[in-house]
Amino acid sequence: MNLRQLEILRAVMRARSTVGAARDLGMSQPAVSNAIKNAESALGFLLFDRVNKRLVPTQEAQILLKEAEPLFLMQDLISQTAAHLRTGRKGRMRIVATSELSESLLPQVVARFSRDHAGVEISLETVRLDSLLEYVEVGIVDVGFAMEPHPRHTLTYLPLAQLDMVCACHADSPLAQLSFVTPTDLRDTPLINAGNSSRISHLVREAFRRSAVDYAPAIDVRFMNVAGYFVEEGLGVTIMDQLTASSKRYGRLTTVPFKPHTQITVSAIVPAARMQQRLTQALLRHTREEIAARLAAPAI
Incomplete structure (x- = not known):
């Protein structure tokens, strides 16, 4: 199953119809239907059940799309890189964090960082810990933030507090x-x-x-x-x-x-084999400052 077929699968799952998916993708409805039929034929199982004229994704289709999500993120990353080269933006910072830190820490850290780095494009993905480690490991993001992360020899853990x-x-x-x-x-x-x-x-x-x-x-x-x-x-x-x-x-x-x-320890996580860019170092400095200020504040 190629990436284009996965894109069509995702569009149909979101729209729950080939008509809506065709509109979102800028394709004809027959082309979308044929793509789904060809994918089902190649895979050997159904991707959708037809219920009351609506397409309901099968469990197999949901599993496929979940496994393909890193591919879409990488595709978005490549598109973003091309956009940066075309527009001459100053840089980008791709962050991933667990739910707790995305809510309690990262908004204030990003605010600190943005004041000193106007023009830098910032993205934040909120995921489970195991997915976070994978995103950092394969280079989808620049840095991850987690509490008590599981060790991996391909990653460097920088204790923050x-x-x-x-x-x-x-x-x-x-x-x-x-x-x-x-x-x-x-x-x-x-x-x-x-x-x-x-x-x-x-x-x-x-x-x-x-x-x-x-x-x-x-x-x-x-x-x-x-x-x-x-x-x-x-x-x-x-x-x-x-x-x-x-x-x-x-x-x-x-x-x-x-x-x-x-x-427990809260850590920043970066790939072991890659040098930290200056933007990452600046983000970590702001993170340490924010944590220190938060812990020094009176308890709730």
């Missing part, structure tokens, strides 16, 4: 009156867990184990910043890092120091 884990609770919770919170204090409180397979989740579980308290979350979510929104709705408490907890998007969340003392 050590973050304390805190107990995030609703502002009206009795826990908010404590000087610190331990797993024992949370025995009868619903727990919200973020990222079951993440290294951060394992550290939290270990803290509960050391306190001889069972870690039995009532709710599991993928990202810590999402766990914070659940806390604000009164669904329980969560253990999260102090940087995520400092997000300005929270209005009814407060934090209390968590014991046993648990720390």
